[in-house]
Amino acid sequence: MRRIPLSLLLASSLMLGAAGSARADGDAAHGKTLFSRCSTCHTVTNQNKVGPTLAGVVGRKAGTVEGARYSKALPASGIVWDDQNLDSFLTDPAKLVPGTTMMVKLPNAQDRADIIAYLKTIPAP
Numbered sequence: 001m002r003r004i005p006l007s008l009l010l011a012s013s014l015m016l017g018a019a020g021s022a023r024a025d026g027d028a029a030h031g032k033t034l035f036s037r038c039s040t041c042h043t044v045t046n047q048n049k050v051g052p053t054l055a056g057v058v059g060r061k062a063g064t065v066e067g068a069r070y071s072k073a074l075p076a077s078g079i080v081w082d083d084q085n086l087d088s089f090l091t092d093p094a095k096l097v098p099g100t101t102m103m104v105k106l107p108n109a110q111d112r113a114d115i116i117a118y119l120k121t122i123p124a125p
Helices: 006-024 028-037 083-091 109-119
Strands: none
Touching (some): 083 109
């Protein structure tokens, strides 16, 4: 059996740790700028557009904003929006909630982290 040098294992674990920290350490200011991608369909005020307001989204049960239009799948999902669920949903909405009407994907992990960090600063209306 071939032995892996300890230095290689340490370097690998440091790189994995850095990748994991990108999500935890999102930049809310950059996320505010990136939110322009979302603002065609969403607001961070008490106004719904094509999609629901995202003000106060962290900690909220999916599909519960009054007056917002949802697919049947989203309220039935039982999801409560937290960092992990938001990250999964933004990565691939239809994979997390088959039948959702949201089709926009954000493939960049740091962009997702930044947008989530921004959303965490917006209280419920």
